[in-house]
Amino acid sequence: MAVYTDVTDADLTAFLSQYDIGRARALKGIAEGVENSNFLLHAGAGVYILTLYEKRVDENNLPFFLGLMEHLARHGLNCPLPVRNRSGGALGRIAGRPAAIVTFLEGVSATRPNEDQCAALGEALGRLHVAGADFPLRRPNSLGLSAWPDLFGEVSARADEVQPGLADLIARELIFLERNWPTGLPSGIIHADMFPDNVLFLGDAVSGVIDFYFACVDNLAYDAAVCLNAWCFDKDQAYDSQKARAFFKAYERVRPLTAGEAEALCVLARGAALRFTLTRLVDWLNVPPGALVHPKDPREYVRKLQVLQTIGGAADLGLIR
Amino acid sequence: MAVYTDVTDADLTAFLSQYDIGRARALKGIAEGVENSNFLLHAGAGVYILTLYEKRVDENNLPFFLGLMEHLARHGLNCPLPVRNRSGGALGRIAGRPAAIVTFLEGVSATRPNEDQCAALGEALGRLHVAGADFPLRRPNSLGLSAWPDLFGEVSARADEVQPGLADLIARELIFLERNWPTGLPSGIIHADMFPDNVLFLGDAVSGVIDFYFACVDNLAYDAAVCLNAWCFDKDQAYDSQKARAFFKAYERVRPLTAGEAEALCVLARGAALRFTLTRLVDWLNVPPGALVHPKDPREYVRKLQVLQTIGGAADLGLIR
Numbered sequence: 001m002a003v004y005t006d007v008t009d010a011d012l013t014a015f016l017s018q019y020d021i022g023r024a025r026a027l028k029g030i031a032e033g034v035e036n037s038n039f040l041l042h043a044g045a046g047v048y049i050l051t052l053y054e055k056r057v058d059e060n061n062l063p064f065f066l067g068l069m070e071h072l073a074r075h076g077l078n079c080p081l082p083v084r085n086r087s088g089g090a091l092g093r094i095a096g097r098p099a100a101i102v103t104f105l106e107g108v109s110a111t112r113p114n115e116d117q118c119a120a121l122g123e124a125l126g127r128l129h130v131a132g133a134d135f136p137l138r139r140p141n142s143l144g145l146s147a148w149p150d151l152f153g154e155v156s157a158r159a160d161e162v163q164p165g166l167a168d169l170i171a172r173e174l175i176f177l178e179r180n181w182p183t184g185l186p187s188g189i190i191h192a193d194m195f196p197d198n199v200l201f202l203g204d205a206v207s208g209v210i211d212f213y214f215a216c217v218d219n220l221a222y223d224a225a226v227c228l229n230a231w232c233f234d235k236d237q238a239y240d241s242q243k244a245r246a247f248f249k250a251y252e253r254v255r256p257l258t259a260g261e262a263e264a265l266c267v268l269a270r271g272a273a274l275r276f277t278l279t280r281l282v283d284w285l286n287v288p289p290g291a292l293v294h295p296k297d298p299r300e301y302v303r304k305l306q307v308l309q310t311i312g313g314a315a316d317l318g319l320i321r
Numbered sequence: 322m323a324v325y326t327d328v329t330d331a332d333l334t335a336f337l338s339q340y341d342i343g344r345a346r347a348l349k350g351i352a353e354g355v356e357n358s359n360f361l362l363h364a365g366a367g368v369y370i371l372t373l374y375e376k377r378v379d380e381n382n383l384p385f386f387l388g389l390m391e392h393l394a395r396h397g398l399n400c401p402l403p404v405r406n407r408s409g410g411a412l413g414r415i416a417g418r419p420a421a422i423v424t425f426l427e428g429v430s431a432t433r434p435n436e437d438q439c440a441a442l443g444e445a446l447g448r449l450h451v452a453g454a455d456f457p458l459r460r461p462n463s464l465g466l467s468a469w470p471d472l473f474g475e476v477s478a479r480a481d482e483v484q485p486g487l488a489d490l491i492a493r494e495l496i497f498l499e500r501n502w503p504t505g506l507p508s509g510i511i512h513a514d515m516f517p518d519n520v521l522f523l524g525d526a527v528s529g530v531i532d533f534y535f536a537c538v539d540n541l542a543y544d545a546a547v548c549l550n551a552w553c554f555d556k557d558q559a560y561d562s563q564k565a566r567a568f569f570k571a572y573e574r575v576r577p578l579t580a581g582e583a584e585a586l587c588v589l590a591r592g593a594a595l596r597f598t599l600t601r602l603v604d605w606l607n608v609p610p611g612a613l614v615h616p617k618d619p620r621e622y623v624r625k626l627q628v629l630q631t632i633g634g635a636a637d638l639g640l641i642r
Contacts, residue, residue, distance in 0.1 A: 003352045006432075008432035008433070009429045009430065009431055009432050009522075010432065010433065012429065024429050025427040025428070025429075025523065026425075026426075026427045026428060026429060026521075027429050028349075028351045028352070028353060028361055029351060029352035029353070030349045030350060030351055030352065030361070031324045031349070031350035031351065031352060032349060032350070040349055040351070040361060042427060104347075105347075106346040106347045106363060107346070107347060108330045108333065108345050108346075108347060108348050109330065110330055111327075111329035111330050111331065112329070112331070200347075201330075202346065
């Protein structure tokens with residue numbers, strides 16, 4: 001949960017005077033997003049999210065994120081639409097921070113997604129990949145394969161504090177992934193963090209995809225692999241291939257996977273599991289004193305990685321051919 | 322900011338099935354309230370606040386708080402109205418915690434209240450006192466004069482860590498207040514925590530008074546004294562008697578203060594300053610590891626107490642006779 005910067009009523013009035021959405025009728029800091037401060041804003045013209053970008057976010061990336069949301073929303077994806085101010089810009093400043101207003105999306109996250117919700121996720125991810133195809137801006141995946149050795153370097157000395165043998169497990173996995181990582185797969189815009197928190201449902205239908213602040217260009221199938229990890233394990237961390245089958249069936253109705261993607265799926269899933277193991281380890285071992293954020297337990301992803309290491313092929317991951 | 326308990330979509334669906342407000346269309350944990358978990362809830366029938374009462378709240382007090390909000394709302398005060406479920410109850414359970422749904426009030430808190438807002442506050446407080454007169458339930462002030470020695474006992478050994486000489490300053494003030502505390506003043510329902518955070522404005526008009534979880538029965542004028550401390554000091558902690566005059570003028574149009582209350586005002590204001598000094602000290606010196614709440618600086622209230630110690634009479638506090 002995150003509200004790092006306070007917004008005064010005077011700040012807010014001055015900021016909103018640059019927009020055509022009416023005056024503030026309510027502003028509530030919300031426990032959403034880890035990197036930024038987020039507020040639910042009721043204004044004359046409707047309900048919005050006001051985001052203040054905090055120091056960990058590189059301002060140079062903001063045009064990419066905001067432009068992408070606008071592009072995807074205009075292509076029919078239910079995602080937040082940045083509101084442009086009277087000068088035509090989507091990015092402003094409030095309380096000394098870069099800030100943007102986006103439309104609010106109704107919906108509730110699925111705590112334990114069911115099969116129908118996994119199918120709806122698959123369709124939404126497919127549509128995101130198709131809609132992103134002609135987005136002109138580019139941003140590399142700063143948390144992709146090439147970043148993992150450095151992330152491991154930050155935590156290798158203390159990884160065994162979290163789980164005995166963990167440093168060795170990661171070191172061996174890194175070697176495996178570097179040797180087996182696929183090349184030449186279809187690449188494009190990926191969400192890169194499509195966890196249940198970031199997908200809103202009304203019933204079993206997706207009403208919104210949010211939080212595009214890890215979006216980048218990378219292998220499209222890697223995005224699907226992130227979803228398998230986040231959506232298709234049950235609470236005891238057993239893999240639920242039935243949910244995965246529902247996910248893939250719906251995804252492929254929108255965008256069929258190539259033979260190369262199918263073949264690479266197990267490696268991509270292990271890579272996705274390692275990526276979240278590593279970033280959670282970094283956060284877990286670096287909680288600043290007085291932190292307002294509870295880091296997530298990295299062991300959940302270690303366990304997923306170990307399960308994936310035992311899976312032989314894409315069919316066992318639920319991809320039917 | 323506070324979301325201590327997670328609410329799953331399944332919890333929420335089950336809970337809302339007991340109400341007639343439609344299905345959940347959005348649920349966002351909000352950074353409001355320190356004792357409880359609060360969520361902004363968009364449901365079919367409108368916008369609400371869902372509060373989960375955490376362990377620090379005595380469940381036996383909940384009927385008082387919820388009953389009081391209902392009583393005041395029905396008497397025309399803009400305060401949250403508890404929503405009754407189909408069994409007629411305002412209190413239910415969700416995720417293992419006692420919980421209630423109340424109506425959402427629009428408005429934005431005044432970070433630096435102006436004179437007109439202080440006047441609007443005075444009117445709202447007067448109306449609260451009048452409307453509370455025939456509320457039948459009773460709850461003593463658990464943070465009143467008789468509680469202060471014990472609170473001081475919890476922190477006296479370490480108070481000087483916060484500010485040198487503070488333990489001695491408090492010990493002397495406690496003796497002064499015990500000797501000079503007024504008796505026989507008009508008593509009734511007080512809010513007891515009417516800080517700018519808890520009063521919502523649309524423009525300069527009060528659109529809502531929220532957070533009744535310190536409300537109790539005590540001297541009505543003590544509630545006004547809490548407001549003087551929280552609203553009528555400028556950011557350099559100088560007393561702004563013009564704001565106080567605007568506050569009292571509006572309050573007395575609704576409920577004139579008695580001669581006894583006017584005479585006691587300085588002592589009450591010092592008592593209110595000591596109460597928040599003490600509770601802030603307790604919180605400041607007892608931040609649990611991993612706390613999600615930043616405690617407020619007790620020194621702000623020490624400074625206010627020292628200013629009030631130099632003020633000779635109610636006229637200097639802005640009460641014109």
